[in-house]
Amino acid sequence: MYVNPRLEQRVVQSILWLFTAITVFILFYIIFFILKNGLPVLNYQFLTTNPTDMGKSGGIYSTIIGTIALTIGAILIATPLGVGTAIYLTEYTLESKITRVIRFGSECLAGIPSIIFGLFGFILFVTKLKFGWSILSGSLTLAFMILPTIIRTSEEALKSVPYNLREVSFSLGGTKWQTVTKVVLPSALPGIVTGVILSVGRSISETAAVIFTAGSALRIPTSIFSSSRTMAVHFYILAREGISMPNAYGTAAVLIIAILIINITAYRLMHKFMKKYS
Amino acid sequence: MTTLERNEKLIQLALLMIALSAISILAIITLFIFKEGMPIMFKYGVNKFLFGLDWYPTEQSFGLLPMIIGSLAVTAGSLIIGIPFGLACAIFLTEFSSLRLRQIIKPIIELLAGIPSVVYGFMGVIILVPFIREHLGGSGLSVLAASIILGIMILPTIISISIDSLQAVPRSYREGSIALGATKWQTTKMVTLPSAKSGIIASIILGMGRAIGETMAVIMIAGNAVSIPHSVLDPVRTLTSNIALEMGYASGEHRQALFATGVILFIIIMILNTIANATAAKQRTK
Numbered sequence: 001m002y003v004n005p006r007l008e009q010r011v012v013q014s015i016l017w018l019f020t021a022i023t024v025f026i027l028f029y030i031i032f033f034i035l036k037n038g039l040p041v042l043n044y045q046f047l048t049t050n051p052t053d054m055g056k057s058g059g060i061y062s063t064i065i066g067t068i069a070l071t072i073g074a075i076l077i078a079t080p081l082g083v084g085t086a087i088y089l090t091e092y093t094l095e096s097k098i099t100r101v102i103r104f105g106s107e108c109l110a111g112i113p114s115i116i117f118g119l120f121g122f123i124l125f126v127t128k129l130k131f132g133w134s135i136l137s138g139s140l141t142l143a144f145m146i147l148p149t150i151i152r153t154s155e156e157a158l159k160s161v162p163y164n165l166r167e168v169s170f171s172l173g174g175t176k177w178q179t180v181t182k183v184v185l186p187s188a189l190p191g192i193v194t195g196v197i198l199s200v201g202r203s204i205s206e207t208a209a210v211i212f213t214a215g216s217a218l219r220i221p222t223s224i225f226s227s228s229r230t231m232a233v234h235f236y237i238l239a240r241e242g243i244s245m246p247n248a249y250g251t252a253a254v255l256i257i258a259i260l261i262i263n264i265t266a267y268r269l270m271h272k273f274m275k276k277y278s
Numbered sequence: 279m280t281t282l283e284r285n286e287k288l289i290q291l292a293l294l295m296i297a298l299s300a301i302s303i304l305a306i307i308t309l310f311i312f313k314e315g316m317p318i319m320f321k322y323g324v325n326k327f328l329f330g331l332d333w334y335p336t337e338q339s340f341g342l343l344p345m346i347i348g349s350l351a352v353t354a355g356s357l358i359i360g361i362p363f364g365l366a367c368a369i370f371l372t373e374f375s376s377l378r379l380r381q382i383i384k385p386i387i388e389l390l391a392g393i394p395s396v397v398y399g400f401m402g403v404i405i406l407v408p409f410i411r412e413h414l415g416g417s418g419l420s421v422l423a424a425s426i427i428l429g430i431m432i433l434p435t436i437i438s439i440s441i442d443s444l445q446a447v448p449r450s451y452r453e454g455s456i457a458l459g460a461t462k463w464q465t466t467k468m469v470t471l472p473s474a475k476s477g478i479i480a481s482i483i484l485g486m487g488r489a490i491g492e493t494m495a496v497i498m499i500a501g502n503a504v505s506i507p508h509s510v511l512d513p514v515r516t517l518t519s520n521i522a523l524e525m526g527y528a529s530g531e532h533r534q535a536l537f538a539t540g541v542i543l544f545i546i547i548m549i550l551n552t553i554a555n556a557t558a559a560k561q562r563t564k
Contacts, residue, residue, distance in 0.1 A: 005463070009464075015366065016374060020367045023367050023437075024386055027387070030397065034397065084292075084293055087293055088296065105303070106300040108551055111547055111551040111554075112544070113487075113491025113492070114491070114493065115522055116307065119525070120310050147300055206394075207396050207494045211522075235394075235396055239396070239400050252397055255397065259393060263385075263388070
């Protein structure tokens, strides 16, 4: 059967266009749907009062604090490890067996499902090390989960710093470490920060790894050994157990707004950074 | 050796230690999951776990076959949705759209990846499940619902990696084809897509890994019944849901059986990742 190539091209192009439009529409619809139902619930009081009656009434204050605490913990643990790894890979070594092993570890870690991280965190941190369901256990588990993201984005950021900046530093008598800390890191900072911001987004939206390590207590955490419920876990429990639909929508709206802000900030930073060096 | 030189050596050593953290963490995770999950598999027989049909964990009956089939079913379903949409987007954005449109749409699609999985599950419960119940029958909590939601969830993975591999095809390939009088679509079909094949396959395998590993969204919409599904409208339980549903209250051998579920999941994911990395590496060396 002969089909006119021009006609075929037109038809295919329309189909591709349609599929792309549907994909974009789905995204907008999800955001629109959550905000439409969630925004009416949102007000100052919802954000600043604690949940009461298992979340049936009251706000989500303690879950916001829980989310922030867990995320900060995870970032504090994962950033030094991730950036350090990236520095080693880009500045201190050439491609070798060791770098291949390091990359393999990072790539495999990135592919592990969050429920496996949850199982692991539960058995090691909660049970074996006796941290219990706590912010500490949750942060450590999340840190392991976001480590590959930070390694990859930092590595890309460091690589995109032009080599002649380093040469100038060396020619002035700077050592490798001086060059890294005074020249390369400052130039790569926006790129590294982008990776960290994206990891914040992942930590905030995570449920499976958090629910078995940080628990789901509704009190405001008082120390790193307190159990704490994050917004994502709170939303999951509210929706799944049908405790309160309005509060579930409200929590989801806060989550979605946070994710939007995080992603847009990260994207803009990255864009600016890329422009500078290309 | 001066102090400065010694410091440099120390710093390099410290950085190497840090750099080994990812692989060490991977090793520790593997060790713990296997240490907790393997003994019970050997105690009752690996075959019983892999091919047993009954899951009554409190009565020493640990058949995981329904869950293995469940995971495979929703993953296959998600690929049926995810591959056409994902590839269509990737091809449209690299080959047919203007640069401006691409710069707007690509970050928007990447935003899809940032939406929490519980929100996807929730959208499934609120919109998709009632729709299936009313128009197609059954409870709505089904393989079909899970496949559609997972299909959407893996789109960003498939799209962004496919775009990267399509963009990596040298311009001269396309120009050569266009110069021979081929249309844009003929060029895409016969030149660009075959050259980007391994990258695209890697993107699909990684998407598959995401679908198999997804937990919370699936729990909310798949129905979680422990039985082998006979139609796409039947409820199903996946390996991941099995762990998450029962972890909260399991103890003793029941808990170990959940770790055994984790072991099987872990092995499947590792195989997929290895294949994906190997195919992606093939494209890079090309």
